[in-house]
Amino acid sequence: xxxxxxxxxxKYKRIRPGTxxxxxxxxxxxxxxxxxxxxxxxxxxxxxxGNNERVASWHYTVDEDSIYQSIPDNEIAWACGDGSNGTxxxxxxxxxxxxxxxxxxxxxxxxxxxxxxYLMNKHNIPISRVVQHNHWSGKDCPRNIRKExxxxxxxxxxxxxxxxxxxxxxxxxxxxKVTDPMMRGKDVERVQKRLQSKSIDGIYGPxxxxxxVSWQRVHDEQGNVVKxxxxxxxxxxxxEKTWKALFGA
Numbered sequence: 001x002x003x004x005x006x007x008x009x010x011k012y013k014r015i016r017p018g019t020x021x022x023x024x025x026x027x028x029x030x031x032x033x034x035x036x037x038x039x040x041x042x043x044x045x046x047x048x049x050g051n052n053e054r055v056a057s058w059h060y061t062v063d064e065d066s067i068y069q070s071i072p073d074n075e076i077a078w079a080c081g082d083g084s085n086g087t088x089x090x091x092x093x094x095x096x097x098x099x100x101x102x103x104x105x106x107x108x109x110x111x112x113x114x115x116x117x118y119l120m121n122k123h124n125i126p127i128s129r130v131v132q133h134n135h136w137s138g139k140d141c142p143r144n145i146r147k148e149x150x151x152x153x154x155x156x157x158x159x160x161x162x163x164x165x166x167x168x169x170x171x172x173x174x175x176x177k178v179t180d181p182m183m184r185g186k187d188v189e190r191v192q193k194r195l196q197s198k199s200i201d202g203i204y205g206p207x208x209x210x211x212x213v214s215w216q217r218v219h220d221e222q223g224n225v226v227k228x229x230x231x232x233x234x235x236x237x238x239x240e241k242t243w244k245a246l247f248g249a
Contacts, residue, residue: 025173029097
């Protein structure tokens with residue numbers, strides 16, 4: 001596999017801060033740019049020249065012909081939409097797949113799947129930690145892959161013909177709270193099942209927040225029942241302490 005390195009110059013600290021980390025996830029995006037000529041090379045050039053002052057960056061851009069790398073794997077990028085301290089931005093390698101109208105999207109997906117396999121092997125990242133941009137921020141991205149079915153892309157990565165069910169990782173690795181758009185995922189669904197919510201839909205909305213608040217009021221950090229007011233911080237947010245109290249891990 002030929003990866004063309006065109007790293008963003010270090011002078012563009014806004015989009016390449018240079019902060020080192022160990023990558024734990026691979027996040028799949030689509031460029032959402034259907035314009036003619038919006039290839040991997042074009043996007044790599046855009047980043048190389050500072051991305052027109054936008055605070056957005058990613059590690060790889062893939063089309064049907066090529067793969068460009070803009071940021072080293074061991075540095076953070078601003079692509080996942082979960083904030084400057086978000087797990088997606090801080091711990092994920094972001095891969096953008098081109099959707100230009102004069103390209104070949106099917107082949108671009110195949111190339112992206114090959115890249116993901118390479119990154120998984122290189123960094124010892126399990127398939128359960130290959131996730132969608134949607135996983136971190138709720139954005140409808142990668143839009144076309146989501147429409148086709150995320151499992152189909154995972155099957156490409158695995159080299160299998162049957163769609164795989166790896167929509168999300170249900171271990172704790174992100175803060176769950178009400179956002180706009182709302183957070184979605186198997187981890188949200190797991191919380192809802194644990195709280196016996198009326199609606200188990202994997203969407204962290206006001207009803208789920210209310211259930212979390214009620215549970216936090218009467219449980220401590222070990223998950224033990226306590227008097228109201230003696231429990232966890234009551235904020236309706238599932239952080240690491242609330243997650244551990246809920247699931248004991």
